Amino acid sequence: MSSHVSVAIIGAGAAGIGFGATLKSYGFQDFVILEKGEIGDSFLNWNPETRLISPSFTTNGFGFPDLNAIIPDTSPAYSEGNEHLFGKEYAHYLTQIAKKAALPIKTHTEVEMIRLLANESYELTLANDTSLSADYIFVAIGDYPYPYTPNIPGAAYGIHYANLKDYDQLSAKGPQLIIGGNEAAFDVAIHLAKRKIPSVLFANESAANSNNPDPSKRLSTYTAAGYQKYRSYIRLNDNKTILAINKTDHEYRLLFRDGTLTKTNKRPIFATGFACYQSPLVANLFINYGDRPLLKDNDESTISPNVFLLGPQVQHGNVLLCYIYKYRQRFAPLAEVILQRVGIEINPEISRKYQRNGMYLKDYSACDVNC
Ligand SMILES: Cc1cc2nc3c(=O)[nH]c(=O)nc-3n(C[C@H](O)[C@H](O)[C@H](O)COP(=O)(O)OP(=O)(O)OC[C@H]3O[C@@H](n4cnc5c(N)ncnc54)[C@H](O)[C@@H]3O)c2cc1C
Structure with missing residues (x-):
């Protein structure tokens, strides 16, 4: 075993970078982000003509951040100068956040397999024949790397x-x-x-x-x-x-x-969508129900303790977090779950900052189309 971290985040897309930056804003340092390609890899792989459909606008100063911002006080509209960003532009925005927050990211590091060890931590087997252990896993692999085609003849x-x-x-x-x-x-x-x-x-x-x-x-x-x-x-x-x-x-x-x-x-x-359950990581760590991983109320796996799902595949009943402006609201509450489990006091000022910015969804029952 080469090294150990408290938290391993798998994927450096919008969810992985947003969650990593949020953990850091709470003063938590003992984590790593593992990415099989580059930061924002899915966005870099979009068709060059494809744009974000949700508009970016610098509304931050008026109490609600840019719809495509992953953390408060940033705006892809402002930094990239576009209302409907191309994939490359959004990947650039994510890279800038990763740099500014000095996030610990290992790029070109694919996680191939994860297994529970006897001491209740997890061993992550990496494609470069090394491994890593972690107490908490955040699966932020998105669904774009897993295109779905119906299982039909031809x-x-x-x-x-x-x-x-x-x-x-x-x-x-x-x-x-x-x-x-x-x-x-x-x-x-x-x-x-x-x-x-x-x-x-x-x-x-x-x-x-x-x-x-x-x-x-x-x-x-x-x-x-x-x-x-x-x-x-x-x-x-x-x-x-x-x-x-x-x-x-x-x-x-x-x-x-x-x-x-x-x-x-x-x-x-x-044009039949994407399904992350095709990833062996999701298939092994979660029970899949329909085309979604089954989750507890706090987005934790129902079968793998301390393994959480982040991003657009999170669904609770009719509540689908499939847009950035939705799933970014889970970063701060989940960072707090980690702080509580490792026994670090939560700074209420930081929580209030996420609440003021509409980035703090703790209770799905309060959630309608506006969540
Ligand atoms: C055409 C299109 C348009 C969209 N437009 C919008 C929009 O306007 N607004 C909006 O909110 N959402 C939009 N979405 C959805 C948006 O793409 C997702 O919200 C976003 O990409 C999800 O972020 P993520 O971090 O969960 O996943 P991703 O951005 O896909 O990031 C996952 C990362 O995990 C990495 N990874 C995967 N497997 C592994 C592994 N085993 N080991 C290590 N790394 C791994 C990948 O390389 C990738 O970098 C759009 C999607 C598409 C396809």
Whole structure:
């Protein structure tokens, strides 16, 4: 065993960096952030044309921080000068925070496996053949590294949204078929429409038809405006569940549950989301219920003591923390859980700072769409 830390945070994305900076603001130092790539790796891997859908604005001085800020007193709008940031810009914002807070981060350090030791700490096996032990684990691996494609015959004929790095490489001949009807499906369709390429979307249900006030469930205003602008290029078919894709010499055939068949000569695109349970870490440390890890009220695993989940996959009942402005509210309460467990006194001034900034969600029962 090479070394020991009190807290290991896995992943240096928005959740891992935000939580690390929060721990430090409480004066807690005994932790490390382990990242398999670079800081903000998922954002660096976005299609270069993709932007954050939630707007950034320098509202900090008026009691509510920029929607995409991960800690108080910072604003991606201010530091990057953009309202809807590109992935690279957001990764730059995260890197600046990591530098300013002097966060202990090991990049290019993938955590391959975690196991509970007899002394109730955890051993983390790293891809570089070393290991580390920690008393508390925060899994902040996001879901972008784990694209989800439905388990249907012929799924391999399609291409997942996360693997589309250059829209100019998609053929302009005929419409592009897209499986999905939420943010990612419209993101592709809008970028193709800008190139005058039509798209047909097939979804069992679409956020575009939802009146739910929660932006996790209805199409964001940013995407809805793009859909409106390019409506003549985008056709949405809902109540369509894909069952299989067959390939002949010259075409792909998509079969749907309602018995219909649609043909195309282009590889269909899966905009069918992401699922972190495909990571062996999540599969081993949590019970997965549906497509989400099952959690106690404090976001701790129900089967692995002292292992917590951070980020957009956290869900309690109907409360989905899938946006930055939602899950950042858990950083301070969870930092306090750690301080309590290791026996360090909590400075109430620090807690009040997070409360004043709307970054302090302790009780999910108080949480409606505004949490
Ligand atoms: C196209 C798109 C647009 C989006 N727009 C918005 C938006 O406008 N607003 C918003 O709030 N949210 C948006 N989201 C969601 C947003 O991406 C997530 O909120 C955010 O990335 C989650 O942060 P995270 O830190 O949990 O995960 P990530 O940012 O994915 O970070 C996880 C990190 O963990 C690392 N990692 C994974 N496995 C391991 C391992 N085994 N060992 C070590 N490191 C590992 C990864 O390399 C990665 O750097 C969008 C998502 C997409 C795909």
